[in-house]
Amino acid sequence: xxxxxxxxxVASLASGAALAQTNVTIYGIADxxxxxxxxxxxxxxxxxxxxxxxxxxxxxxxxxLLSGSRIGFRGTEALxxxxxxxxxxxxxxxxxxxxxxxxxxxxNARQQFVGLQSDKLGTVALGRQYAPGYAxxxxxxxxxxxxxxxxxxxxxxxxxxxxxxxxxxxxxSVTYTxxxxxxxxxxxxxxxxxxxxxxxVSDNGKAGVGFNYANGGLNLDLLYQQRTSVYGTYATxxxxxxxxxxxPGTGDGVNEYYVGGSYDFKMVKIMGSWQQQNDKNxxxxxxxxxxxxxxxxxMAASNIHFSYGQLLWDDAGVLNNNTxxxxxxxxxxxxxxxxxxxxxxxxxxxxxGYVWVKNDNQSTGNAPTTQTGVIGxxxxxxxxxxxxxx
Numbered sequence: 097x098x099x100x101x102x103x104x105x106v107a108s109l110a111s112g113a114a115l116a117q118t119n120v121t122i123y124g125i126a127d128x129x130x131x132x133x134x135x136x137x138x139x140x141x142x143x144x145x146x147x148x149x150x151x152x153x154x155x156x157x158x159x160x161l162l163s164g165s166r167i168g169f170r171g172t173e174a175l176x177x178x179x180x181x182x183x184x185x186x187x188x189x190x191x192x193x194x195x196x197x198x199x200x201x202x203x204n205a206r207q208q209f210v211g212l213q214s215d216k217l218g219t220v221a222l223g224r225q226y227a228p229g230y231a232x233x234x235x236x237x238x239x240x241x242x243x244x245x246x247x248x249x250x251x252x253x254x255x256x257x258x259x260x261x262x263x264x265x266x267x268x269s270v271t272y273t274x275x276x277x278x279x280x281x282x283x284x285x286x287x288x289x290x291x292x293x294x295x296x297v298s299d300n301g302k303a304g305v306g307f308n309y310a311n312g313g314l315n316l317d318l319l320y321q322q323r324t325s326v327y328g329t330y331a332t333x334x335x336x337x338x339x340x341x342x343x344p345g346t347g348d349g350v351n352e353y354y355v356g357g358s359y360d361f362k363m364v365k366i367m368g369s370w371q372q373q374n375d376k377n378x379x380x381x382x383x384x385x386x387x388x389x390x391x392x393x394x395m396a397a398s399n400i401h402f403s404y405g406q407l408l409w410d411d412a413g414v415l416n417n418n419t420x421x422x423x424x425x426x427x428x429x430x431x432x433x434x435x436x437x438x439x440x441x442x443x444x445x446x447x448x449g450y451v452w453v454k455n456d457n458q459s460t461g462n463a464p465t466t467q468t469g470v471i472g473x474x475x476x477x478x479x480x481x482x483x484x485x486x
Contacts, residue, residue: 120171128191129161129447129481135474157192162242162437162447162483165189166206167197172213182219183210206265219273227266228283228306229258229354232317235308236356236367238389238401239435244451244479246405246431247369247387254407255331255381256373257302257321258354266302279311289325298325299347313360317369323350331379348376365391382410401435401449429455448480 134153168186186207211221239245241260251259266287289300306319326345356369368388375381387405407429435449
C-alpha cells in the first residue's frame with residue numbers, strides 16, 4: 097500500500113510539472129546537405145568562405161543550407177485582461193560535426209528575449225532580437241534568406257545589417273512591435289552598445305524602424321537602420337597580396353535603407369528588393385544591393401526558385417601595405433541561384449541548387465575570406481540536401 101501511495105504521489109508531481117509546461121513549445125530545424133564548389137581561390141565552407149589554403153575546390157557536408165539548423169523554446173503565460181508574458185530562447189546548431197548547444201564551435205543564440213504582449217497594444221521585448229531588416233530580407237527573397245541566396249550572402253559580406261544573417265540579430269535590444277492593423281505592422285528596435293569606449297550611451301548603439309504591409313498576395317517592406325558612433329573592429333579590408341587588415345570604427349555612423357516587395361500571382365510569385373548603406377567611418381563601406389527573383393510552383397508539392405542580385409561598391413576603402421586607404425572598391429559582384437524544393441510532408445523538404453558568383457576586377461566582399469570570394473573571381477557551387485522542421 098505504501099508503495100502505491102508513493103507511486104501515485106510521484107505521478108501526481110510529474111503530471112503537475114507537465115501541466116505547468118503546457119504553454120512552452122519546443123521547436124527546431126535539422127538541415128544538412130552536400131556542397132561541391134570550385135573556381136578561383138574560393139573554397140566553400142558554410143557556403144562560400146575561403147579556407148585560406150588556396151584550394152579551388154570544396155566537397156563536403158554542410159549544416160543549415162536552406163535554413164539554419166536550430167533548436168528553440170517559446171512560451172506564453174496569460175496575465176489577464178488580454179496581456180501575456182512571452183519568451184523565446186533559440187540556438188544555432190551545426191549538425192554536420194560534433195557541435196552542440198552553446199557558444200563554442202561558432203554556435204550562438206539566434207534569439208533570446210522576454211517581453212509582454214497585448215493583442216490591442218502590441219509587444220514590448222528585451223534581449224537579443226531580430227532587427228526589422230531580417231524579416232524584410234526573408235519576405236522578399238525566393239529562397240527565404242537561405243545562406244546560398246544572392247541577397248543573403250552579398251549583404252552579409254558587404255558588412256550590411258539589413259540581411260537575413262547574424263548582423264540582423266542585435267544584442268541588448270528593446271523592441272516594440274505593433275498589432276496587425278488590416279495588414280499593416282510596424283517595428284521599432286534600439287540596441288544599447290554597452291561599450292563605454294567614449295563613456296557615451298550612443299557608442300556602438302543601433303536603431304531601426306520597419307514597416308510591413310501584407311494583404312492577399314501582396315507584401316511590401318520599407319525600413320531604416322542605423323549604427324551610431326561605431327568603435328572597435330567592424331570591418332576587414334584587403335591589403336596587398338591575399339592578406340587583410342582589421343579596420344576600427346572612427347566613432348561615426350552607418351545608415352541603411354531598404355525597400356522590397358513581392359506579389360503572388362499563384363502561377364508565379366515575383367519579388368525584389370533594393371537597399372543602400374552609407375558608411376561614414378574609415379572603411380567607407382558604401383554600397384547598394386539589389387535582387388530580383390521568382391518562385392514557380394510545379395506539380396503538387398514542388399517549386400522552382402530563381403534569384404539574381406548585384407553588390408555595387410561605391411569607392412569603398414582598400415588598404416595598402418602602409419595601412420593607408422587608397423584605391424576603392426567600385427565595381428560589382430553579381431550572383432545568381434537556381435533551386436528546386438520538394439515538400440515530402442508538412443515538415444520535410446528535399447532541395448537542390450546551383451549558385452554562380454562573379455567579382456569584377458575591383459569588387460569583392462569586405463575581406464578576401466568572404467563568401468563573395470576574391471577580386472576578379474568566378475565561382476560555381478552545386479548543393480543538395482534535406483530539411484526537417486519540428
